[in-house]
Amino acid sequence: MLTKIKTATLMGVDGYPVTVETDLHNGMPGLNIVGLADMTIRESCQRIKPAIMNCGFRFPRERVTVNLVPAGKPKEGSHFDLPIALGIMMLGQENKELNDTAFLGEVSLDGTINPIRGALPLAICLRTAGVKNLVLPAANACEAAILKDINILPVSRLMEAAEYAMGTRVIAPYTGEEKRHEKKHEIDYAQVIGQESTKRAIMIGAAGNHGILMMGGPGCGKTMMAKRLPTILPELTYDEKLEITGIYSVAGLLSEKQPLISERPFRSPHHTITATGLIGGGGRPRPGELSLAHRGVLFLDELGEFESKAIDAMRQPIEDGIVHITRNFQDVIFPAQVMLVIAANPCKCGNLWDDRKLCTCTHQQLESHRRKLMGPFADRIDMHIKVGRVPKEQLTARGSGPCMSSAQMRDIVSAAREVQRLRYAGTGYTDNGTLDDHGIKRFCKLDENCSQLMNRAYDKLGLTLRGYNKILKMARTIADINGGEEIREEHIAEALLYRVDLEE
Ligand SMILES: [Zn+2]
Structure with a gap:
């Protein structure tokens, strides 16, 4: 009787895959979610029940336990609505093989699927985990569609996702070409x-x-x-x-x-x-x-x-x-x-x-x-x-x-x-900007004339060692712009311009 539905959760800007396991038990009717679910996920019980019934499905009269695996990692987000709802709707149904399919989406009371936050990173982690088809809110389709090797299947109603999961509906992958934002910079x-x-x-x-x-x-x-x-x-x-x-x-x-x-x-x-x-x-x-x-x-x-x-x-x-x-x-x-x-x-x-x-x-x-x-x-x-x-x-x-x-x-x-x-x-x-002291020694070598120029600047301008190194880094960049392998005096002279002191 157990169902398993794939989804994912966010951790910072990365996602990791989660499996939603759903099972029925005898006992007090109710929905029980375990596996470090946050408040939004626990609240989803309130949304899912009416949504399922509004789709014409029966909500189980037994006790429903939903387990989020891996149990030890925290889960967050309203996008768990859809996989949890499907897990319940699929109990006792003929379902097709869903091993390479994952589901994301927030569900309204009337069964509408709402857009979610973090669709792209979630899609990336599911793709890495070998998922081939991703069912998600239509409003997030173009965001996830910039990924090349995963089918993006947009849905706007819970019923569409349920029929797809049961194998009675085909959803065409989203193909809207990646919108080109090649707009010329308006500022220049x-x-x-x-x-x-x-x-x-x-x-x-x-x-x-x-x-x-x-x-x-x-x-x-x-x-x-x-x-x-x-x-x-x-x-x-x-x-x-x-x-x-x-x-x-x-x-x-x-x-x-x-x-x-x-x-x-x-x-x-x-x-x-x-x-x-x-x-x-x-x-x-x-x-x-x-x-x-x-x-x-x-x-x-x-x-x-x-x-x-x-x-x-x-x-x-x-x-x-x-x-x-x-x-x-x-x-x-x-x-x-x-x-x-x-x-x-x-x-x-x-x-x-x-x-x-x-x-x-x-x-x-x-x-x-x-x-x-x-x-x-x-x-x-x-x-x-x-x-x-x-x-x-x-x-x-x-x-x-x-x-x-x-x-x-x-x-x-x-x-x-x-x-x-x-x-x-x-x-x-x-890049030159991130060179440390060791890198500066290795990549900003000076010849005799340049060393003398730097020594004079060091004394005359009262440079600190840090200020001295910054000038070398800038001189390195100026040499790179001018196409020179060696740092020359004119590069140092220009770099010295870019340390205006406020006391001047
Ligand atoms: Zn003033």
């Missing part, structure tokens, strides 16, 4: 006029994956320039798109209009955001802004305004590239490899570098502002760049000089990243 660096030196600095940051601190007064275009960064980062690979879409799926941010994240994310949380909003968490852990920016750009505008608690919470995850949350003795890991871009005023009043206005900050205020900016992410921010206001004449005189477009910048970035990929193959490093 060609729209940023008169800021060619800042654009070059940003391009170097993108090429070597260096964190950037942009400093400048209000209205100089920091946000405008940061927003365009994804337009010059390399295209995502298929696997990267799957990975990022999975994160958005778990966060419940996908829709039928946007079932797939195909471009690098740009996240710009407001400074009032909480630590949990940034790094993720909650009863059923959801990814935060840090993970929503994974493989893209995390832009923190006016870092000085963020709560120090929020900044502290971000520090370690940004360093490690992952968010680690422990809940109910289970570890949940969310990926968080971001390119960090921070924008800030040069001082508290904002006028420090403005010739036409007076800075009213005291020396102490300048000092504390500086500490607040430099402190938290000192290891991840290689570049400090100064963004000036563009003179009016330059804004109107279009074509007064060469103006790089996003496409041109992206070609340069992609070429430099390819150089790094080849150089670091098998070394554990991925």
Whole structure:
């Protein structure tokens, strides 16, 4: 009399397969769910009974026990409704072989199947477990259909899923071609006029994956320039798109209009955001802004305004590239490899570098502002760049000089990243920005002239060892952009431009 239905549950952004076992016993009528089910699953008893009866099925008068296997792992989500309902409906029915089929879906009282959260990661783990057919809510079909080797069978009513499970209905696999989101970027660096030196600095940051601190007064275009960064980062690979879409799926941010994240994310949380909003968490852990920016750009505008608690919470995850949350003795890991871009005023009043206005900050205020900016992410921010206001004449005189477009910048970035990929193959490093001390020694070798130049800079600018290493990393990227195997003096000279100090 026992039935077994395959499904899956989420753990962070990953899924794992679960089997729903259903059996009848003599005793008090009722539905009993065991196997570390969370509140939503236990609540599903209330939804499933009317839904089954509204489909014209009889709800068993015996005691029904539902066991979720493996019993030792926690399960969560309303998508257990459908497999549990089917397990009950199939008791005593002729059923077809369902070994390679899995079911996901939330059920309404009237038998409608509602969309679920996390369809893509759930589908990925079931595919890995050898499932060939996946029955899921029609609204989630286009999201899961980006997987190539599993049949996606959309259903909108509980009855359709039941008939399919009993072998009396055929469901055609979803074929709606993966919606192409090849929309041209509407934003482009060609729209940023008169800021060619800042654009070059940003391009170097993108090429070597260096964190950037942009400093400048209000209205100089920091946000405008940061927003365009994804337009010059390399295209995502298929696997990267799957990975990022999975994160958005778990966060419940996908829709039928946007079932797939195909471009690098740009996240710009407001400074009032909480630590949990940034790094993720909650009863059923959801990814935060840090993970929503994974493989893209995390832009923190006016870092000085963020709560120090929020900044502290971000520090370690940004360093490690992952968010680690422990809940109910289970570890949940969310990926968080971001390119960090921070924008800030040069001082508290904002006028420090403005010739036409007076800075009213005291020396102490300048000092504390500086500490607040430099402190938290000192290891991840290689570049400090100064963004000036563009003179009016330059804004109107279009074509007064060469103006790089996003496409041109992206070609340069992609070429430099390819150089790094080849150089670091098998070394554990991925790009110049993530080189540690050992990597810097090995890959940023200097000749005699360059060493002397660096020594002079070290003394003259009062560099710390960390500052010294950052300049070497940036010089490595500039050499990669210029197509040179060796770091030369001009590369170092340019790198020295990108360590603007706030005291200037
Ligand atoms: Zn000031």
